[in-house]
Amino acid sequence: MLREWLQGEYSISTDINQLNLNVIHQFLSNSYWGKGLSLEVLQLSIQNSLVFGLYQGKQQIGFARLVTDYATFAYVADVFVLEPFRGQGLGKWLLKTITSHPELQGLRRWLLATQDAHELYRQFGFTELNYPNRFMEKWDAPI
Template sequence: MTAMVVMETGRFLISTDRSKLDVDVIHGFLARSYWAAGIPRATVERAIENSLCFGVYDGADQVGFARVISDFATYAYIADIFILEPYRERGLGKELMASIMAHPDLQGLPRWSLGTRDAHGLYVQFGFKPVDNPSPIMMEIVNPEIYSRS
């Protein structure tokens, strides 16, 4: 993957340039989130290294993040998507999702998914819908020795 600027509007930038990522901001948010509470920094770093990451920036400050886990041929999973609280309600989440869905390496994939209990209109705008019968895909292994989940 090559770093690329995905979207620039006004003072905000969305970029896949890994050198811009602020792991302190990303880890700080994820460690307090309902889906990754207590996640170790080393785990976040490893996840970033092995994903296509999108950062949202206000100048030099990172204000949002998402990562895509994919084989770039058949499937993509959007994970760890967030906009910091002071920057919400400005359309940045929508711009972040649009940037992800438009990324050239993710075009033509037959299957996308994301996991959230915040299933609101944002994701529906991009074609996501609740799974009709989630029970076959709801199996998981959670290792509490790695990090606790609430």
């Protein structure tokens, strides 16, 4: 189900057709977590995720996506707000929108990975793993 939230001149939409893949790819392929991300991999990841585009008018200024089963689990990925739009609370609004999304309430576990935004995510209930010894990963750095 498509949803849209409005706040002044800004909007957040789950409509995949509104996304500006060039803006998203440019940002993510140069980020520490997505360095070298191909456009093809980005497109596939978006097709298989719940996406949240952040816009000023029709201009894409931010993005986030969730990998979820809508019942028990969600993984928050690829969250960003473009530099000129930071410091206005838009990242917090984006995270509040994601975590309060009606179809995501009652999930047992939310996960994410971050190198530098721990304090931001703590404001939305994220903490370090309670049981890190229970989690494992299979890591293949090249995307």
